Amino acid sequence: MEQHANRARLLGPADVRRLAEELGIRPTKRLGQNFVHDPNTVRRIVGAAELTADDVVLEVGPGLGSLTLALLPAAAGVVAVEIDPVLAERLPRTAAEFAPDHQGELRVLEADALRVRGADFAERPPTALVANLPYNVAVPVVLHLLAELPSLRTGLVMVQSEVADRLAAKPGNRTYGVPSAKAAWFADVRRAGPVPRTVFWPVPNVDSGLVSFTRIDPPSAAPRAQVFAAIDAAFAQRRKTLRAALSGWAGSAARAEQVLRAAGVEPTTRGEQLSVADFARVADAAAQLVR
Known part of the structure; x- marks a missing residue:
């Protein structure tokens, strides 16, 4: 990992608020926006993702770039899918400012993650999904990306705590249902720890949790x-x-x-x-x- 030894400077609370004010952004519930402003949390997420220097990371909903900046030194590249055009336009400049040694390893795709296709990543298929997912679309995004991108071998996503329970539940558990059964078609899915509310701006009124997955072969040849x-x-x-x-x-x-x-x-x-x-x-x- 020598080529990635230079660490990026990460966003703190003051940086997050400065960027948001510069862009005239107030986080919206419609887009499920809650920006992480705690550097220790993003370091923890990147560490738990167990990335290698060969991984190409897919990040969905990078927002102001808190997690993006921590991912760039840890992998061969990051593809950030951002639906908000203002945030998508600003992210490369944020990378240049905070992680100048790694800005060339970032690609920003302005798109709805629910509409991306494998062809959008043909040049450099992502191998790992690491993201603070918008909570209102977390399950459909995970299932869509696992179906559309067989190159994704591992992942670590931050979602609402109840959603984390549903994704990782096993048969017989009261939270087991459609999300858990469908996710199990693609991957071994597990809870990977809680995330405190205080690391977000604005502070959400729900608890958050990490979910990890490892791709497995489908359990059947059935369509x-x-x-x-x-x-x-x-x-x-x-x-x-x-x-x-x-x-x-x-x-x-x-x-x-x-x-x-x-x-x-x-x-x-x-x-x-x-x-x-x-x-x-x-x-x-x-x-x-x-x-």
Whole structure:
């Protein structure tokens, strides 16, 4: 990591407020903006991400650049996806000011993270996702990026604490649901610690947490779309048995029972008891019965 030995100067509370005032920015709830102003927190995040000098980091919602500046010396490059044109335009200048030795390793993509495609990163596919995600779109962003960018092997994201619980939950847990089941298709997902409210400006009215993931092979050769459709149906009415919850998806309750029994799943089971591999078996059984 010798080529990345020069550390960037990080943003403190005064820097964050100065930049925001310069740009005429007040963080908005609509975009889920809460800017991190504590250098120790961003150092902790980058350390926990366990990046190598060969990693290309994808950062979503870099905002004023607090995390970006800590990421630049730790990786081969950073691609920052920012939907706000004012913030996207300012970020390269912030990198030049605070991390002049690494400014050339930053690429800013002004875009909605939910609309980016693999082709947007064809020249340099990202290998790690590290981001303070806008809380209102955290789950769809993570699932979209994992689906669209198979080059992403690892990740560490900061999200609302409840969202972290839902993403990392295992079958049988009361918070297990659509986000956890779908995320498990792509990766081994785990909680990676809490983040105090006081490190943000403005201070949010929710707790935050870190979630880490490591890419794994899909648990089945079943088409992902079919498996995810079964997951959506199972949790749309999560208090119902799978026989009832999957009746619309399968065509009838009797058909759902037939599919479940073919998959080796008891029809009176509820969705929160099934792993993503179980859902894959259900989708496979449904496809087999159609043939």
